[in-house]
Amino acid sequence: MHIRSVAAFAEMDGFDGELYLRLLGERTLLSAGSAYRVGDPLVERARALTTVGVVPLAVAQRVVDDYARARALRGIAEPRGFGPVPTAPQPPRRIAPCRRVLRQPTGELEIRHAILTQAETRLAITFRSGVRLPPNVAQQHAIMPAGVSTVPTISVTDDRGHTVSSSMFSGGGTQSQWRGFLTLHPGLAPDTKWIEIYGERVALGPDLGHGAVTIENLADEHTVDRYLDQCLAAPGTRSLPEALAALTAAGLVNPADPMIAAYVAAHEALRRGGGPVDLPPELSAGRWRSLLARRGTTGGPTGTLFVGAATPPFDRVSATLLDLTSTDAGFRCELELTGPMEIGRAAGATLDATLVTFGALDDAGGSYLGQLDTWSGGGDSISGTIGFWPALDPKASRLDLILTTDRARAVVAVPLSWDETP
């Protein structure tokens, strides 16, 4: 293994990270006829060198900002990301489970949980159509489920007697079922004990606790390996080729190392998609080998359970995990994420946003990779769904959901007791 530790590197004098980045900035400035569609090499390499500790964040950010200004004067638009941009700390909020089903003429409306802040209230809801549909029609994607022809307006009242009406829905689904949020402006009382909908009182549980969550602070070692893992786990956010170029220039990796070849092979396999892949036997790539070998596996249990765990802040972000739904081909978990996070290319040229990657480990030894499938929100707060693959092992009775950043890891232990079929 030829990945050198950063501590060992720090003893060397021979790589000037600022100079390396500035010369790269010059080359990209002279060769860029337009903005980079995916990933600016200067930002990508600066991020890699900063994350592993070779270049101080302030120095790397200054170089990135300098060349962003130089490009702006050349009419080369900076790559624009999507999603939240780090902003001020989030105001306090309460996430209250409720799990209440209300029967309606057109179907069942389930209130899964409520997210309450001073500014707004969001109700996580699932609507199941009462219309009987053939299976092939039931699973067709639809803007509104069968039997619903107009967007409804729903009135919700809190225990202070305040009533807010809204038809602001966000989400999606099929002919048979719709999942998403109803957002209420202004917000109901954040500490309300109940809400009333369609004349029925729905009790709200207490705010979710940190009981099933373990936080591990990751030591300043193996930073290179962790960064390369991030590149595989979040290929839409981290560029492995750019990272390898920067880390090779810094003398931290040797491209001839079989481990590096394994990362490249795994990256290529992940990029291609498709079924299972056996990495060449001479390569060892840890969990990526077993993960890729099981890609496409089916036979997962079908069901939904409420995770109901909120992490304390770790590496400046915090997460709340809500419904976990398993199907034949994989599983997904809904989450709320807050903090100065990096989603897709959202951080743009900001180097100090926190990237969260997702994984899972079951008690039968199986590992899983999660990626943010869908999300909504803005500022530094999003609601999203993490899709995991491969299919959950039906023999597993416990699952650890693992959220990893550059410096910390949150592990949420989930007993697999299914309470609902999706």
Place this chain on the structure above:
Amino acid sequence: MTPPWWTGLSPLQETVPCGGALHRIRWADGELTPLDHADPDGERTLAALGGQPMPCIEILDAWQRHRADLDVLLLAGRGPSDHVTTHAVANGPGGVATSFATAHVAPAPPSSSPAVGRPKFARGVPMAAQPAPTGPRPGLMPGWYYGGLSHARGGVASYASHVAFLPDGGDALGQLLLALPGALPDRLVATVVASWAARIAADDLAVAAARPALHAALYGRALAAARWWLGGGVEVEVEQAASPAVTRRADGVVVLALPFSWLRDVWARGLATLAGEFCLTACPDPSGGWTLTTVAADLGQRRSRALRP
């Protein structure tokens, strides 16, 4: 005796809107002078006491603030294919976004007589007429390849609005200096380059911290010049070295080894490439001409060339 750094850089005179009129500003012998303001200090005092700031004086003051500013080297053009468009660089509260387009490309070649009153850069090829190199160019035409500038005249009128809405004298004004009319931005770049070349020669303590930015300033400009010289398809590397050299590595990469002072002595004078050759050194001679050391694209022997006025 070492000639002053501005030797070979022709004087310039341009006009900018100021106080409801078009005022002249002149660059000569390394200094900028507002010709229509007899008492700049008095006008500064008036402005400090609440009077209307005069754009000419603000330009002059900004020039002085930025004459050793590495941001100028970061933001200004590297060569013919590096087009700088200084527009909408500053929007203060309630500010305006005006277009102040320039094609800021490369310095003019040296001239032994003032340019004022005659067509500027008569020997230069306007950069706007020069296509960017896109591939190997076996038949390089003789003459100057870095020539005059093509500044959008329409931009001058909007200069006043830029100045009026600027945050007070900050970074944005430095960018506005790069949008001054004519070849004035090139003279600012030459000023900054000369300032740092002098600091390097004097072992100034500030050089150590600035070394990456200085190296990058040399790197980008030499790289742009070499690509222009050799055309596309040739990989070029630029190294900082005490004395200039051009070599080809075993892997085919052309390596330019240049001192930072090359920017002052050669590049800023518009001599980086000429007649299909890359210029390594340029020294003025007593007759008003220049003695150049050049190397051809085959990287053969260096040649000494005399350039007569």
